[in-house]
Amino acid sequence: MDYYFGVDVGGTNIKLGMFSESGRMLENWEIPTRGRNYTEVGKNDIMQNIAGEILYILEERCISRTKVRGVGIGVPGPVLDNGYVESCVNLGLTDINPSLVLSELLGGIPVTVGNDANVAALGEMWRGGGIGYQSLVLVTLGTGVGSGVILDGKIVYGAKGLGGEIGHIMVNPNETDICNCGGRGCLDQMASATGIVRNAGKILKDTSLPSVLRGMEGFTARDVVDAAKAGDPAALVTLDYCMQFLGKCLAAVSYVVDPQVFVIGGGVSAAGDFLIRIIQEHYEKHAILKKEKAKIVLAVMGNDAGYYGAARMAMDKKEERHAFLARTDGIYCDTAAIHGSGSGTN
Amino acid sequence: MDYYFGVDVGGTNIKLGMFSESGRMLENWEIPTRGRNYTEVGKNDIMQNIAGEILYILEERCISRTKVRGVGIGVPGPVLDNGYVESCVNLGLTDINPSLVLSELLGGIPVTVGNDANVAALGEMWRGGGIGYQSLVLVTLGTGVGSGVILDGKIVYGAKGLGGEIGHIMVNPNETDICNCGGRGCLDQMASATGIVRNAGKILKDTSLPSVLRGMEGFTARDVVDAAKAGDPAALVTLDYCMQFLGKCLAAVSYVVDPQVFVIGGGVSAAGDFLIRIIQEHYEKHAILKKEKAKIVLAVMGNDAGYYGAARMAMDKKEERHAFLARTDGIYCDTAAIHGSGSGTN
Numbered sequence: 001m002d003y004y005f006g007v008d009v010g011g012t013n014i015k016l017g018m019f020s021e022s023g024r025m026l027e028n029w030e031i032p033t034r035g036r037n038y039t040e041v042g043k044n045d046i047m048q049n050i051a052g053e054i055l056y057i058l059e060e061r062c063i064s065r066t067k068v069r070g071v072g073i074g075v076p077g078p079v080l081d082n083g084y085v086e087s088c089v090n091l092g093l094t095d096i097n098p099s100l101v102l103s104e105l106l107g108g109i110p111v112t113v114g115n116d117a118n119v120a121a122l123g124e125m126w127r128g129g130g131i132g133y134q135s136l137v138l139v140t141l142g143t144g145v146g147s148g149v150i151l152d153g154k155i156v157y158g159a160k161g162l163g164g165e166i167g168h169i170m171v172n173p174n175e176t177d178i179c180n181c182g183g184r185g186c187l188d189q190m191a192s193a194t195g196i197v198r199n200a201g202k203i204l205k206d207t208s209l210p211s212v213l214r215g216m217e218g219f220t221a222r223d224v225v226d227a228a229k230a231g232d233p234a235a236l237v238t239l240d241y242c243m244q245f246l247g248k249c250l251a252a253v254s255y256v257v258d259p260q261v262f263v264i265g266g267g268v269s270a271a272g273d274f275l276i277r278i279i280q281e282h283y284e285k286h287a288i289l290k291k292e293k294a295k296i297v298l299a300v301m302g303n304d305a306g307y308y309g310a311a312r313m314a315m316d317k318k319e320e321r322h323a324f325l326a327r328t329d330g331i332y333c334d335t336a337a338i339h340g341s342g343s344g345t346n
Numbered sequence: 347m348d349y350y351f352g353v354d355v356g357g358t359n360i361k362l363g364m365f366s367e368s369g370r371m372l373e374n375w376e377i378p379t380r381g382r383n384y385t386e387v388g389k390n391d392i393m394q395n396i397a398g399e400i401l402y403i404l405e406e407r408c409i410s411r412t413k414v415r416g417v418g419i420g421v422p423g424p425v426l427d428n429g430y431v432e433s434c435v436n437l438g439l440t441d442i443n444p445s446l447v448l449s450e451l452l453g454g455i456p457v458t459v460g461n462d463a464n465v466a467a468l469g470e471m472w473r474g475g476g477i478g479y480q481s482l483v484l485v486t487l488g489t490g491v492g493s494g495v496i497l498d499g500k501i502v503y504g505a506k507g508l509g510g511e512i513g514h515i516m517v518n519p520n521e522t523d524i525c526n527c528g529g530r531g532c533l534d535q536m537a538s539a540t541g542i543v544r545n546a547g548k549i550l551k552d553t554s555l556p557s558v559l560r561g562m563e564g565f566t567a568r569d570v571v572d573a574a575k576a577g578d579p580a581a582l583v584t585l586d587y588c589m590q591f592l593g594k595c596l597a598a599v600s601y602v603v604d605p606q607v608f609v610i611g612g613g614v615s616a617a618g619d620f621l622i623r624i625i626q627e628h629y630e631k632h633a634i635l636k637k638e639k640a641k642i643v644l645a646v647m648g649n650d651a652g653y654y655g656a657a658r659m660a661m662d663k664k665e666e667r668h669a670f671l672a673r674t675d676g677i678y679c680d681t682a683a684i685h686g687s688g689s690g691t692n
Contacts, residue, residue: 086637135504135505149602149603151497151502156497156602156603156604157604158481158600158603158604158605159481159604159605159606159640160604160636160637160638161604162600162601162604162635162636163602163603163604164601164602165601165604165635166601166602167601168601168634168635169597169598169601169602170594170597170598170632173519173520174519181634181635182634183632183634248516251515251516252515252516252598252602253602254504254508255508255510255511255512255513255514255515256495256502256509256510256512256515256598256599256602256603257495257502257504257509257602257603258502258503258504258505258506258507258508258509258511259504259505260505286516286529288514288527288528288529289508289511289514289527290506290508291432291506292506294505
């Protein structure tokens with residue numbers, strides 16, 4: 001049996017999964033992002049940690065390195081489609097091609113790199129809320145608004161790695177606060193967990209709507225959602241206000257790439273179908289040209305989407321290389337494609 | 347030598363081009379959309395006209411039908427990627443797969459169908475303002491705002507044929523007039539030729555800015571642009587006002603698919619670099635996350651983009667079939683691919 005690995009690099013933890021060649025998840029585990037090999041801030045530390053984990057489990061399970069067909073890795077920053085990462089500010093990674101660095105540390109195993117949100121979108125398509133679809137947009141409503149765009153089963157990287165950054169589309173020209181990005185009125189400011197709390201505060205201040213939130217010090221987006229579900233007037237107005245911008249934005253995205261389905265994930269999506277119905281209503285109001293509206297569904301993979309998607313990305317890359325070889329060499333040769341790239345010393 | 351045909355079906359005229367297999371344009375001509383075979387409104391009339399033209403020129407030039415590798419056709423309406431057209435309102439075409447109908451009329455020559463704006467985008471990429479790029483968005487500023495999205499050299503059709511309909515993205519929530527689509531504040535209402543005239547009228551009414559437009563009965567977008575170029579205060583304010591929405595919208599599109607270049611075409615683009623500079627300024631103000639901004643350039647092919655792009659689409663389809671055969675059969679076989687599909691009776 002041959003193997004793939006999927007790796008999801010976050011600011012705090014790195015999640016890893018080992019998969020069979022047929023896509024079955026065999027083992028998964030996580031390590032701190034700054035792990036045991038960490039000595040000083042340097043761009044190879046994280047890659048060394050990851051390589052160390054993969055090589056360790058291979059030895060532990062008595063698996064030859066040549067049996068690993070590919071490793072996929074998702075990182076929190078823009079990634080060009082050649083794998084180059086200009087900067088992942090949260091990780092201190094700059095000017096690096098993780099695929100080259102990690103591949104070398106792994107003795108030549110092919111490594112594919114993608115943006116974490118794009119890779120999570122692939123994970124949701126493969127095994128999550130987007131099963132059965134070939135084109136989808138994942139939107140994660142967490143501290144910020146992340147997103148990934150998949151068309152024809154493939155990640156849209158974008159010319160400069162900025163495909164699927166819908167969190168910074170300007171949706172509210174009347175917003176006065178400034179977004180982290182320097183803009184004003186970004187979706188991120190309106191529909192993220194942070195945005196929900198901020199807008200709830202404004203609505204509590206500007207209206208006299210009754211609300212349980214008035215008595216809470218430091219309420220969270222979860223509190224707003226729970227209150228709204230219980231019929232709290234100010235919380236309901238807040239959620240409707242915030243999600244109108246998401247609905248409008250999804251309509252705009254429909255008019256650019258027209259996906260089959262939108263998948264909503266991130267902490268705020270714990271609100272479930274209650275939230276989906278609000279988003280869907282605003283989306284349908286604005287996606288007027290679409291006779292048959294796109295579906296909006298919940299993400300189901302949570303924090304597993306990243307490493308699943310990363311593994312899937314590595315598998316897809318393998319297939320692409322096959323197709324390329326078939327086109328250029330004229331003959332589809334599975335063995336050459338597999339063994340040609342892995343110079344494993346075992 | 348083998349041949350391709352590109353066909354651009356408009357409301358008034360159908361433009362046709364004959365191309366060599368290497369992509370050289372050999373002849374082009376146009377016919378009225380309701381031409382000599384037109385007897386009554388029926389969905390096959392237009393297809394019969396097109397087939398008649400192609401068969402006529404083949405006979406005229408003593409070219410065997412088996413020498414035609416493919417025909418591409420652009421139509422003004424949403425097209426699914428299997429070629430199905432639910433409705434082209436302007437043409438009275440409904441519930442038709444033009445590729446099947448036309449292919450049958452042509453004795454089995456493969457026919458590929460696309461939306462006219464998407465096909466024009468492909469034309470501009472191939473031989474126009476987008477030469478050398480693999481991902482671009484064409485925006486045509488005419489009576490309405492049309493657009494086409496190309497990623498990795500391929501048209502983004504969208505799940506329901508609505509890829510690249512950016513003209514109906516809501517960009518101005520403060521707009522009070524209703525758009526043709528039923529929405530309010532669409533880009534189409536703000537940045538089309540019609541939109542420029544409408545907004546100029548409002549600005550003349552709401553301000554006391556001096557303007558040569560005040561003395562003109564029924565001025566056009568061209569008049570507004572010409573006046574702006576001459577420094578006319580109200581015309582300058584109008585153009586800046588209208589193009590701010592286009593700039594914002596292009597920034598939003600950047601955050602979805604991040605193309606290498608935006609190509610601006612349509613009648614309004616006759617304003618040239620003067621217009622591009624205004625759009626670019628607004629785009630850059632809003633595409634904050636993009637360190638290296640996408641280029642914005644002028645379309646150069648005018649009404650030729652459509653049939654060029656349609657021919658190119660037919661050529662690409664041919665290549666895809668090759669790759670597919672290579673993947674499935676294992677052996678790249680040019681002759682089988684060509685002769686297998688053309689059952690020409692000749």
